[in-house]
Structure formats: structure tokens, C-alpha cells
Amino acid sequence: MRVIxxxxxxxxIGQQMLTTYLPKLKSKYRPQLTVVNGENIARGKGITRALYKLILQAGADVVTMGNHTFDKDEIFDFIDSEPKxxxxxxxxxxxxxxxxxxxxxVNQTTVGVINLQGRVFLDNIDDPFAKIDTILAELQAKCQVILLDFHAETTSEKLAMGWYTDGRLSAVLGTHxxxxxxxxRILPEGTAYLTDAGMTGPYNEILGMRRDRVIERFRTNLPTRFETPTSGPGQLNGCYLEIxxxxxxxxxxxxxxxxPDRPLMD
Structure with a gap:
């Protein structure tokens, strides 16, 4: 199975990069499943119904989220009715x-897609390691392929999840x-692992926010309003899997x- x-x-800028390049990537790699993390698509925090539909129209089959899931109140109107x-x-x-x-x-194969959030330097929600065991007890009986978007801050927590689930998940892909x-890499028991897939958004800024605002915050240590730019060069990052x-x-x-430094090659 081919996955993007x-x-x-x-x-x-992330929206523009996605709608421009995801169709080209799908033409190049011909994936049977495409998963997109959309938690920052609405000006850096959250998602709206219209932007959720934009991701699907660009070619996604499943949209994952993260710690900004509920930053836009509108999501409460549609999240329960959208299985993707x-x-x-x-x-x-x-x-x-x-x-x-x-x-x-996907054809004759049932694929499970899971979203979990880390707890180190993020909200102290339920234990992701205990939760993955509970979910796998349900999914392993019916899914031949299982992917995890692990939305976490630290490399160590992501690596721990990769090694903990090696052989039980098809892929552990970090975001955030x-x-x-x-x-x-592919871990010894067969799980593909990537600490962070990277961002799809502004290229000449800092983590997607205007770099002058971020630099000001570091220089002054005073409250600064971070903003996502609406124009400028962009980047798209992710990975391709074969399972x-x-x-x-x-x-x-x-x-x-x-x-801009690494254009898409045919």
C-alpha cells in the first residue's frame, strides 16, 4: 500500500501549498491513502468546516489534528458528523x-488511522501509551494497516512511542x-518512524509565524502577538510510505x- x-x-500559505502540490504528489506517487494534519490551517490555530473541506478537495482521505483542535468554536458544529x-x-x-x-x-484492506497527543510540555491529558494499547486491542482484529499521527513536543516522547509500538503499528509519524x-527509518519489527513530518506553510518565517514577531519576543521577553503571514514563499513537508x-x-x-530551495522534481 502506498501512503502520503x-x-x-x-x-x-499552507493552504496554497497543499492545494497546489498535493495533486502533483498524488500524480507522482499514486498513493492509495493520503493523510493530512490540519490543526493549524485556520491562521495557525484550529480548523473550520470550509477549510476541512478544502483539505479533502485537495486530495486527503483522513484529516488529523492536535493541541489546537478546538481553537475555533465552529468545530463543535461538525466534528461529530465527520468520520474523516x-x-x-x-x-x-x-x-x-x-x-x-x-x-x-482501501480496496480489500482495512486501514486504521489514529491521532494521539503527547503530554510533555503540552496539556496533561490521558496517557497516550495506555490509550494506544486500548485502541490497538480494538483495531488489530480488523485492520491490516494501522498508522499513528503522534502530535507531541519532545523527541524523546515520540521515540518512546515508536519503540513501544514497533511491530504493532505500520507507522508512527510525529507532528507539532x-x-x-x-x-x-523502519524500526526492527517493521514500524516506519519519523520524529516530525514538518510543516506545510511559510518558508521564510519561524514555525509558520512572522519571524519579526518571534524575534521580538525572544529579544524583549514581552508579550507579543504572533501572526501567520498571508503571502510569501511556502514549503510542503511530509513523507511517502510503502506498507x-x-x-x-x-x-x-x-x-x-x-x-524554493528544493522544488518538486518529476
Whole structure:
């Protein structure tokens, strides 16, 4: 099975990069499944119904989220009715709308896509390691391929999740830190791993925010309003996967990075 995963789409430039380049990537790689993280698409924080539809129209099959899932009030109007939109599964189940994982049929293969959030330097929500065990107890019986978007801050927590689930998940793909890491690999038991898929958004800024505002914050240590620029060069980051549908083990993981310095090649 061929899969494309796209890292956090950030603001208007991220929207432009996604709608411009995802169709080209799909033509190049011919994925059978495409997953996009959309938690930053609405000016850097959250998602709206219109932008959710934009991601699907660009070619996504599943949209994952993260710690900014509920930053736009509008999401409460549609998250429960959209099975292709998932938020971190370790939000408290009794009080949180939406779903933390979904399944999708790809030809004769059932694929599970899970979203979890780390706890180090983020909200102290439910234990993601205990939650993945609970979810896998349900999904392993019916899914041949299972992917995880692990939205977490620290490299160590992401690595721990990768090693903890090696052989039980087809891929553990990190999001949230917005800088693509160069550690794509297949772990010994067959799980593809990437600490962070990177960001899809502004290229000449800092983590998707205007660099002058971020620099001002560091120089003065005073409250500064961060803003996502609406124009300028962009980047698209993610990865391409090939997965054995019989074993659920990854066969290949390859970084995707499209920037002004690294244009998309045929």
C-alpha cells in the first residue's frame, strides 16, 4: 500500500501549498491513502468546516489534528458528523466531542488511522501509551494497516512511542514541532518512524509565524502577538510510505520536502 502523509498545514500559505502540490504528489506517487494534519490551517490555530473541506478537495482521505483542535468554536458544529476528521484520542473520552481514530477501506484492506497527543510540555491529558494499547486491542482484529499521527513536543516522547509500538503499528509519524527531522527509518519489527513530518506553510518565517514577531519576543521577553503571514514563499513537508498489506509492516519511508530551495522534481 502506498501512503502520503502531510505535516501540519499552517495558515493561508499552507493552504496554497497543499492545494497546489498535493495533486502533483498524488500524480507522482499514486498513493492509495493520503493523510493530512490540519490543526493549524485556520491562521495557525484550529480548523473550520470550509477549510476541512478544502483539505479533502485537495486530495486527503483522513484529516488529523492536535493541541489546537478546538481553537475555533465552529468545530463543535461538525466534528461529530465527520468520520474523516480525527482529534487526539487521549482527550478525555466522556467530555470531548469527535473521535480519536477512524478506519477506511482501501480496496480489500482495512486501514486504521489514529491521532494521539503527547503530554510533555503540552496539556496533561490521558496517557497516550495506555490509550494506544486500548485502541490497538480494538483495531488489530480488523485492520491490516494501522498508522499513528503522534502530535507531541519532545523527541524523546515520540521515540518512546515508536519503540513501544514497533511491530504493532505500520507507522508512527510525529507532528507539532513544524521542523522536519532527518531520522526516517523502519524500526526492527517493521514500524516506519519519523520524529516530525514538518510543516506545510511559510518558508521564510519561524514555525509558520512572522519571524519579526518571534524575534521580538525572544529579544524583549514581552508579550507579543504572533501572526501567520498571508503571502510569501511556502514549503510542503511530509513523507511517502510503502506498507505490506499482508503483514502491516512498512517496506519504505521517504521524506517529502518541497521548498524554493528544493522544488518538486518529476
Amino acid at each position: 502523509f502531510i505535516g501540519d498545514v499552517m495558515g493561508e 476528521l480525527i482529534r487526539p484520542a487521549n482527550y478525555p473520552a466522556k467530555t470531548t466531542p469527535g473521535r480519536g481514530f477512524t478506519t477506511i477501506k 514541532t513544524h521542523v522536519q527531522t532527518n531520522d526516517a 505490506d498489506e499482508q503483514t502491516g509492516h512498512a517496506k519504505q519511508i521517504k521524506l517529502i520536502s518541497i521548498t
